[in-house]
Structure formats: structure tokens, C-alpha cells
Amino acid sequence: MIEKLKFDKRGLIPAVIQDEKTKKVLTLCYMNKEALEKTLEEGKVYVFRRSKNALMLKGSTSGHIQLVKSIFVDCEGNSLLVMVKQKIAACHAGYFSCYYRRAAADGSLEIIEEKVFNPKNVY
């Protein structure tokens, strides 16, 4: 499967992470080949964190890991969809999904989720 994927110039492929139960899109992350291999081996989402230039288990600090249920490949082989069981919440800001802000008609951003945890107590 990995051989059919098109990693970009940085060696990364974007992966959309979706919660299997709620069908909520949780986040968009990036994997390099090693992150994808670890994800497949362990059944937990590993990401390549661009800001740290490092391979990381998603949720390694908070314990809010993502258990892999299934992985889908797009028509072009240049992105992934990873269906997961999310522990607690996906977002470091304390929300279940990273997409907790909706663009309102006036251009402002409206928070549309309740906080699931307090980041100050977790990080």
C-alpha cells in the first residue's frame, strides 16, 4: 500500500483523521513513511509534527491517543483518510475536534463545541 502513495517533496502525506463513532472530522495531520509504518504496526496514529520536525505518537503527552479502525487511500494516492476511535479529545485546545470554530456570515469565527478538558490540567 505504501508503495502506491505519493509523498510530497518533504516526504509527507496528509491524513484526514475521522472519528468512527461520531463521524466528526477531528484533524488533518501529516505522516512520513515511518509514521505511516508505525501507525500500521501499532494501530495508533503516529504523525510527523512539522513544527518539531519529529515523529510523534498522536496524544503522547495528553494520553489522548487515536486507535486506528481503518485506513482509506484517495484516488490519486496523495492523501489518506484514517478512521479512528478517539480517546477523550483530538485537539490540544480542549475540544473533541480541531474544527471547533465555524465561520459565520460576517467573517467571524464562532465556537460551536463545548470544551471536553482543560488544557492547563493536561499539558
Add this chain to the structure above:
Amino acid sequence: MIEKLKFDKRGLIPAVIQDEKTKKVLTLCYMNKEALEKTLEEGKVYVFRRSKNALMLKGSTSGHIQLVKSIFVDCEGNSLLVMVKQKIAACHAGYFSCYYRRAAADGSLEIIEEKVFNPKNVY
């Protein structure tokens, strides 16, 4: 809202497109500022097609456009989630979603959707 977004070095931001009714993730596309402005103005998804280096209405050839229901911004402001009403199908290969292939345990890709249309009759 646009001012709060982080476009990458190419001036692009990734946008996850999700079908509002089925909650299926349809595709991952890229928008530049102009594509996002047109999307907001017209209520239809416009993309920056990297392979053509051009702004395009998604579905302009096939008629399979995506009507925008709502737009969400991630915690970092570096990706979007666009909830849409998908006309017919999102994928040029004839499937409703671009993620019509699931990675099997043996590493092969298994087609898990039925074709919605025949690409030969559309393109």
C-alpha cells in the same frame, strides 16, 4: 476570517470536504485566497488545482458541484473543513468519495464503494 488563516509558502491551505448528509469525507483539496473568496461568495467549492496551476470550480466539467453548507477552521488556522451538499459524486473515478479504497491487512487496496457514474460518459 481569511486574515486568521495561515496559507503555506505556495499560498495554499488544505480543505477537507465532507458531505453533510452522509458525513462521508469526500476529498482533500487546496484553496488559495482567491479560491476561498469565490467559495464564500458563491457558496460552491472552488479549488486551486495544483496540477493545472489554476483556480477551478470543483465539478466544473462534470457538473458535480459541491454546495457549501458551513465552513470550519482548525485550531491552528492552517486547514479548513467544508461541509457540503455533494451533487452526484465527488471523485473523477466515478465514486461518491475519493476515499473509495480501503487498505487491507495484507497491504492491498480494496474497493469498498459502488461506482455512481461512468467517467467515460462524463469527461
